[in-house]
Amino acid sequence: MTGWLDALIQGVLLGGLYALFAAGLSLMFGVMRLVNLAHGDIIVLAAFAILVVAGKLGLDPFVAAALAAPILFVIGFTLQFVLLNRTLGRDLLPPLLVTFGLSIIIQNGLLQTFSADSQRLRSGAIETASIPLGGGIAIGVVPLLTLLSAIAVIVVLNMIFYRTSIGRAFRATSDDLEVAELMGIEISRIFATAMGLAFVVITIAALYLGLRANFDPTIGPARLLYAFEAVIIGGLGSFWGTLAGGVVLGLAQTIGARIDPEWQILAGHLAFLVVLVLRPRGLFPRAQD
């Protein structure tokens, strides 16, 4: 019994990480209908960025991530403004091709620069610290922080989207590009700002990716898959749905692993398929589109 309870708790905590992976993807798709195939690789790129900043300046990864976030905002803004805006239009293929190309470029660029060695972000005692809950169950401080950060990210994104002028512009642009322009909204800037914001979320995801496990330049595509599944399970266009999607995926994986350790990954994908069959629009789809 304790084992199952433990699996449930760890599953929810793992879901926090997947929700962080997925939040940026959800944002990009929500605002500009962009399916970013390089998302996982950009998370890994951000993890290396934190690693470098932390290493060079001798900083804790949390501080390094805070320093890296504005830099990544600028990189995201520029990437969208200079490159990805040109790929968006009626045809769905160009953004897929270009982000797929980006994925390959980032992976190989990282391999060239950092080699294929596994890396890890080091943050001292916090990495292994845990809080005993009694009954032989304990929760790790880092996994707990991951989940709390995921919730914080979702709350902040919702506040930006529903309480600010730029958030209104994000939603209006997502509804109707042409009429958004008539309102004086400069689409290319709004998209670039959304991508910059997504890159800040990616930085937070990268921080926990690097703190919780080893990473190397090749692990991006698998993170993309989890992120993608979490977004679809939750329903496109809803941030809370994305969090729920991450938790469903995390739970499926830990429960699967509890049944048989080999089933962990498979169980996650199966949960994704089950949701697709039963609720093709996800658990919390937006009312329209």
Next chain:
Amino acid sequence: MPLLETRNLTAFYGDFQALYGIDMSFDEGETIAIIGANGAGKSTFLKAIAGLIHGTPDSVRLEGTPIGARGAADIVKLGIALVPEGRRLFPSLTVEENLLIGGYGRKIAGPWTLDRVYALFPILRERRSAATPALSGGQQQMAAIGRALMSNPRILLCDEISLGLAPIIIADIYAALPQIKAEGTSVVLVEQDIVQAMKVADRVYCFQEGRLSLTGRPRELTREQIHRAYFGS
């Protein structure tokens, strides 16, 4: 100098030419009605002025300044707002958010605020928190007009604001026009409802297959002339 002027304005959709060299001008405070059959190029003309279709810089001039090649986001900041055909409110924004976004890029100080729009269309204040798909057609049209007014336009372009509405609702919406004009705003109406258009317009332009077929003051035009300009002879 006219407030707005088009010179030899042409527009294409791919290979299809929708407008053939339209010359038109109007002054501050004037109300213009553009009539014509479906596909005559009326909406295209408004879109070209609003910057959704780009032409040569000189094809549209605002107080002499060439603006024909500017994008829509620029044009609205210069004081030209379009109420698009079919209202096209943002479905994921509430009524009030739709109005607020109308003032998003606003660079011009002016009379139109949230309160002023609510005074013009009191029903919108009641429904301020509603999602726009829940509004009636007339309320949606009021919200679309209010949204355009929030940019404090000098020129308000209205595309088929009576389309699909009951006569009594159309009368309500047209009753707001004098208040809009009282703020010095020029209004360009594209209308299929000729009677309604003739009542409020200072001048009427009729389009036929992308060309101007008739211009004049409503009182000076005969039924016969309009019929010929509308349907061709």
